[in-house]
Amino acid sequence: MLHALGITHVVSVGECALVPPSNIATDDSSGGYHLVAGRGPGGHGSLWMEEREGRIKVLDIKGVCDDGIDSLQHQLAPICEWMERARSEGGKILVHCRVGVSRSATVTIAYVMKHLAIPLVDAYLIVRSRRLNVLIQPNMRLLYNLCGWEVELARERAEADVGALRCELAHSLNWPYLAREVHRLNEKYLH
Structure with missing residues (x-):
């Protein structure tokens, strides 16, 4: 399906995308892999297999849970650089996490902020408008x-x-x- 959409690069935020499917066994000595009989279909559609065979490039951001504790602060710059390189190569990028609401939205907003040199609120609104009803x-x-x-971006510019x-931060x-405005938006759901 990713190929049908023209996706060439994937940013997987906190979901360990590059885990071999259950029907694949790896041989650490040769770096090869083989199918294990009786353990499901041939690994088709596996992001691990697609990346391994060079059809899709994957940036697998590990160890970031959507728990309000884990941070992406120090990873935003390298993630955005990776995404910019992918786009400059003519790539199309899919950014995903488990639900597509928090971690992947954060990465996408960060990229839009950097790429378009716009403030957080403007980038949030652009990303939100592209998600339609989500x-x-x-x-x-x-x-x-x-x-x-x-x-950080304002200081850089x-x-x-x-x-x-x-002027940048105005x-x-x-x-x-x-934080207060987010609380007001969510307040009706807290009762």
């Missing part, structure tokens, strides 16, 4: 990561110019305001 809601820790990412940095929302 709500996106990075958990509060990941939203805080995005606030930090916004400052402003270089050492304090005036330019102020359209951003501060964390207390953003």
Whole structure:
């Protein structure tokens, strides 16, 4: 299905995408693999197999749960660089996590912020508008990561110019305001 959509690259956030299917056994000494009889179909459609055979490139971000504790802060820059390289090669990227609401939305928003040089709220609205009827809601820790990412990108664009940095951050929302607004949006669901 990924090939039918033209997907050439996959960012898997916290879902350990590169795990061999149950019907594949690897030979660590030769680096090869073989099918194990009686353990399901031939591994077709396995992201592990597709990546292994060079049909799809995968960036597998391990150890990031959607638990409000795990962070993506230090991974956003390398992820965005990987995505930018993929796009410059003419690739089409699928970003996924288990539900597609928090972790993958965070990565996508971070990329849009960097690629389009726009503030967090604008990037959120662009990503949200592309999801049609699917709500996106990075958990509060990941939203805080995005606030930090916004400052990091502003510093990068402003270089050492304090005036330019102020101008860059003039359209951003501060964390207390953003957290309060998210709480207001979710308040009706907490009763």
